[in-house]
Amino acid sequence: MRRLLPLALAGLAAPQAYARASSLRDRHPAGSDAFRPADAALVLGARVWPDGRPSRFLRQRVEAGAALYHRGLVPVLVLTGAAHNREGLDETEAMERTALELAVPADALVRDGSGHDTRASARNARDRLGLASVIVCTQEFHVPRAMWLCRSVGLDTQGAYPPVLARQHTAIGYARELPATWKAALEIARDSIAPHDAPR
Numbered sequence: 001m002r003r004l005l006p007l008a009l010a011g012l013a014a015p016q017a018y019a020r021a022s023s024l025r026d027r028h029p030a031g032s033d034a035f036r037p038a039d040a041a042l043v044l045g046a047r048v049w050p051d052g053r054p055s056r057f058l059r060q061r062v063e064a065g066a067a068l069y070h071r072g073l074v075p076v077l078v079l080t081g082a083a084h085n086r087e088g089l090d091e092t093e094a095m096e097r098t099a100l101e102l103a104v105p106a107d108a109l110v111r112d113g114s115g116h117d118t119r120a121s122a123r124n125a126r127d128r129l130g131l132a133s134v135i136v137c138t139q140e141f142h143v144p145r146a147m148w149l150c151r152s153v154g155l156d157t158q159g160a161y162p163p164v165l166a167r168q169h170t171a172i173g174y175a176r177e178l179p180a181t182w183k184a185a186l187e188i189a190r191d192s193i194a195p196h197d198a199p200r
Contacts (some may be wrong), residue, residue, distance in 0.1 A: 015184070019148045023144045027160075029156065029160070029162075037073050038133040039132055040131050040133075041076070041078065042080060043077055043079050044061060044121060044137065046061060061139070063162060065135075066099055070104075076110055077107065077110070078134070081121075118184075141163040142161075145184050147159045
């Protein structure tokens, strides 16, 4: 039984290990000079407070996208999240307001209110917006999985992350990525067998 535990832990960590290894050369802090220009920054949604303010994580994601825009690496920010989340709030509205506060012009902002998860955001970027390359903006713990999902739909993907906050929610984020990356791996495998675009 004791021998099985290390094997089980290794199995749980395997997809996350792959996601991290495969994204290593193309994920960087948002201020890095290592980025290549891309069609857009794909800024992923997160929690919004009841009064409409973005959570700290969400604001950080928008700040990362704005930094890329102001450096000339992307011409547009795609603000993708739920237009009507579980609390009935619009993540993309809060993201847009934050981006405008950060001096990103309105004509450089695109809202995708049907980005209810990372896979949907990636598909919408490809299918609805016609993007070929993105720099996905999210927390460091989320970047490897987000990049894997974006690449799985054919997007040339880099990853940008804000400073890592030493907070309980950050630790929880890293822990949640283990099962979440397993789920992503299974979804990617399923789609490779029965592509999402195939007639049903």
